[in-house]
Amino acid sequence: MVTGYGPIERVVRLSLPVGLFLVLALFPFYWMAVTSLKPNAELYNRRVMPLVVYHPTLKHYVDLLTQTSFLTWTWNTMLVAVVSTAISLVFGVMLAYPLARMRFAGAGLIAMTVAAVYLVPQPLLFIPLADVINRLDLGNTLTAVILTYPTMLVPFCAWLLLGYFKTVPKELEEAARIDGASRLQTMRRIFLPLCTPGFISAGIFAFTLSQNEFLYALIFLTKSSVRTVPVGVIAELIRGDVFYWGQLMAGALLGSIPVAIIYSFFVEHYVAGLTSGSVKG
């Protein structure tokens, strides 16, 4: 393609649209940060220009960390995300490996079922699941969400890994089989070590999805000590009085940071997973 744009055309075709998308995408985060640093006197003064901070303060952060259970919620969120991601990766491999490598009756049906389950949104299941969790006496325990998050993460990881596994050449496994390794040994010792990039993609996705989950956590976790960040923020930081926005924005920002950090380290894997999920199928 001809790429010799003039400087004006380059502004119109590139800088302007990309700049606009960037501003729209990032403004809410900027606004979170600015709000969280403003003292209340500035926050609730309609006359000052709102986009900048004149007297930055960390008061809202200090209040958030000392007067609310925010740290407990963060710990709960991390624990739940890590454990359910681990469970989902293991179960995902157990589904994806046979589907990618073995020939057996019913493989097509199982693959379709996994894809279909991956697409079932939570609001279709939350009412009966709430009853199930109650009957298992798991209300207000982290086990409740650790058990239910994988219902969406396992099919997702299986689907993503299935796509990845199919791209790995078979020769090494065949060689291992000829050397007398059992199928289980072949999978564990030869195949899985080759799939680290796939695990990272699936793992990051599962981790961000767990951090994002709200509905199950809202229903199953009603005590402050077991809440996750999204539920804690909504249930306990939004209060009747007006003057809570600084703390709320501090909470929203701090709650977003773990995901953003992990994401920034593995952004290429994330994008690869994002696009392979829908592009390669």
Add this chain to the structure above:
Amino acid sequence: MTIRSESIARLARPTRRAAPLGAWLDRESVFSWLMMAPPLLFLAAFVGYPFFYGILLSLQDRPVAHPGTFVGLKNFATNFRDALFWRVAFNTFLYTAIATLLKMVGGLALALAMNQQFPLKNLVRALLLLPFIVPTVLSTVAWMWILDPAFSVLNWFLIALGVPKPGPSWLGNPILAMASIIVINTWRGLPFYGITLLAGLQTVPPELYEAATIDGASGWQRFRYVTLPLLKPIILIVTLFSVIFTFADFQLVYVLTHGGPQNATQLFATYAFDVAMGAGQLGLGASIALAMFPALALLIVVLTLYLRRG
């Protein structure tokens, strides 16, 4: 030499003698089903069972913490006669249709803008994806503050531009509230479209554009007759994905408007939640959630078949 052949013999022995259990376990079908059994049982217990139990619940009058009584299709009949139910259905379809359209058009624009060479492109791409990464509840809280009735930063700008005080009540006016949730859903979902379509654009061979240019195609014609047909499968898949999850959206509306004002933004998921968890009518709530099923099932079947073919 003897050592070597001996070791080969030792290696070969187990397979030849084939301890019956080991050989049985190594059969493709046995290995596969044993491997898949734990995750499949797990999914059967926590997805399959709740799904059918939900159907059973929808046929019951089931107040929370009480045993249910079978009432047949009474819950569905109640919904059918309930004006609010139809309002919710209308809201859900409207929300899904407009948000999907905006995400599709905006995502395509984003992909086209990003499909050029410029410095720091990877960084820009990473930043553009942030709305999609950050937990929805937390970014929605930021939007809630942007649209706050008293201290909206958006209204501060509008007033500075001459709009009469106090500016629009974004979440208090039924139409503006619907517009707000649509815009925020678009804000969050657009990067997913954009980055996925960008990946699709990058697979379009440049020779095709060169050939079209030589044949005298204008920029629009190149887009219309080269880019768009090649992107069609990806657009379709992304759209189906997005429709499914927009149709069943819960978080954004629950946090931002709780379905208000006057149920103007009530969607199937939030309405089912209110009836089941707020009013404690599990049976009726389950029937509302199940009302989503026909449309969702259709979408899921189409997408599943499509993914398999791809």
